[in-house]
Amino acid sequence: xxxxxxxxxxxxxxxxxxxxxxxxxxxxxxxxxxxxxxxxxxxxxxxxxxxxxxxxxxxxxxxxxxxxxxxxxxxxxxxxxxxxxxxxxxxxxxxxxxxxxxxxxxxxxxxxxxxxxxxxxxxxxxxxxxxxxxxxxxxxx
Amino acid sequence: xxxxxxxxxxxxxxxxxxxxxxxxxxxxxxxxxxxxxxxxxxxxxxxxxxxxxxxxxxxxxxxxxxxxxxxxxxxxxxxxxxxxxxxxxxxxxxxxxxxxxxxxxxxxxxxxxxxxxxxxxxxxxxxxxxxxxxxxxxxxx
Amino acid sequence: xxxxxxxxxxxxxxxxxxxxxxxxxxxxxxxxxxxxxxxxxxxxxxxxxxxxxxxxxxxxxxxxxxxxxxxxxxxxxxxxxxxxxxxxxxxxxxxxxxxxxxxxxxxxxxxxxxxxxxxxxxxxxxxxxxxxxxxxxxxxx
Numbered sequence: 001x002x003x004x005x006x007x008x009x010x011x012x013x014x015x016x017x018x019x020x021x022x023x024x025x026x027x028x029x030x031x032x033x034x035x036x037x038x039x040x041x042x043x044x045x046x047x048x049x050x051x052x053x054x055x056x057x058x059x060x061x062x063x064x065x066x067x068x069x070x071x072x073x074x075x076x077x078x079x080x081x082x083x084x085x086x087x088x089x090x091x092x093x094x095x096x097x098x099x100x101x102x103x104x105x106x107x108x109x110x111x112x113x114x115x116x117x118x119x120x121x122x123x124x125x126x127x128x129x130x131x132x133x134x135x136x137x138x139x140x141x
Numbered sequence: 142x143x144x145x146x147x148x149x150x151x152x153x154x155x156x157x158x159x160x161x162x163x164x165x166x167x168x169x170x171x172x173x174x175x176x177x178x179x180x181x182x183x184x185x186x187x188x189x190x191x192x193x194x195x196x197x198x199x200x201x202x203x204x205x206x207x208x209x210x211x212x213x214x215x216x217x218x219x220x221x222x223x224x225x226x227x228x229x230x231x232x233x234x235x236x237x238x239x240x241x242x243x244x245x246x247x248x249x250x251x252x253x254x255x256x257x258x259x260x261x262x263x264x265x266x267x268x269x270x271x272x273x274x275x276x277x278x279x280x281x282x
Numbered sequence: 283x284x285x286x287x288x289x290x291x292x293x294x295x296x297x298x299x300x301x302x303x304x305x306x307x308x309x310x311x312x313x314x315x316x317x318x319x320x321x322x323x324x325x326x327x328x329x330x331x332x333x334x335x336x337x338x339x340x341x342x343x344x345x346x347x348x349x350x351x352x353x354x355x356x357x358x359x360x361x362x363x364x365x366x367x368x369x370x371x372x373x374x375x376x377x378x379x380x381x382x383x384x385x386x387x388x389x390x391x392x393x394x395x396x397x398x399x400x401x402x403x404x405x406x407x408x409x410x411x412x413x414x415x416x417x418x419x420x421x422x423x
């Protein structure tokens with residue numbers, strides 16, 4: 001599986017709200033950190049740090065529950081991917097939200113850095129750091 | 142030609158309103174279906190199904206005629222592509238519309254599944270199923 | 283370095299406002315032209331043409347200075363890339379601007395054509411022609 005394929009699969013699981021399968025794309029000890037852009041802080045004052053696959057899954061499960069019944073379709077796009085050959089990647093991502101009968105709008109714009117480790121013929125994320133351009137508090141895993 | 146190259150070529154033909162060349166990227170017996178998201182229906186009540194290259198071309202020709210003189214530039218993006226090695230693909234797409242002197246806006250957000258068949262050193266689409274996130278009636282081929 | 287990697291690197295330098303490194307992705311004699319769509323003209327009446335890396339760098343430096351302190355994060359996306367094997371490429375690009383605490387919005391939608399020349403294990407742009415869909419005067423390099 002190429003890196004591109006790994007990310008497409010991971011993000012489509014996020015689109016689908018497939019919490020357990022998505023969480024399984026992280027290592028058991030993964031650390032997922034979400035920051036405001038440099039020089040800013042999230043409303044809560046600190047980066048959101050989730051340590052371990054269990055905490056990462058719980059955050060997404062809460063976000064999925066919150067969106068249940070919202071009748072908004074969300075699609076994640078990831079691109080502008082760079083890799084150093086040793087599992088370190090940089091990428092950009094955004095998602096598009098479309099309400100029933102409405103116009104699609106951009107919901108988040110982010111830049112991320114991952115440390116991936118091999119897992120069979122694929123990878124898992126061991127460390128993910130995401131900068132949220134809006135510097136609004138993160139609401140999803 | 143890689144799958145990515147096939148899709149870039151096909152979508153740029155759509156940008157350009159090149160109806161005949163675009164239609165030639167489908168097989169003569171291709172079926173093109175556009176759905177609302179699961180649990181919803183298009184305003185017209187049913188999926189839009191176009192059977193055969195002639196019908197597929199006619200739908201785009203009508204859409205191009207309708208947009209003629211609109212002074213809006215439309216750009217299709219396709220990404221998040223997955224392929225199973227047997228001609229089945231999944232992808233996301235959106236298009237950006239920009240009026241003269243105005244801001245670009247997202248016009249459609251969709252997810253698609255294709256069955257491709259080999260055609261020389263490229264492919265043709267034999268079956269395409271597209272989900273329109275907005276669940277508005279499709280207006281273009 | 284693949285073409286995709288070249289473009290990701292070049293555009294991330296633009297995101298970062300890294301003027302000198304970005305300018306070094308052009309040849310010394312590069313020509314960078316920005317057009318309105320066919321049949322239209324920029325407000326200024328003529329295409330913006332910058333000849334030579336020095337002029338190209340100066341235009342970006344001015345744009346970066348103008349945005350300094352704007353508290354808006356800008357992210358460039360490039361995709362739908364085609365190459366002919368002889369250094370000629372075609373692509374689409376847009377950028378997303380996100381103000382602090384605000385929603386991300388599309389800022390520009392463009393289509394470009396490059397002539398690239400080999401440079402070590404990478405490339406430099408020798409000729410770039412960009413069509414700005416909005417037909418507004420270009421403000422950045």
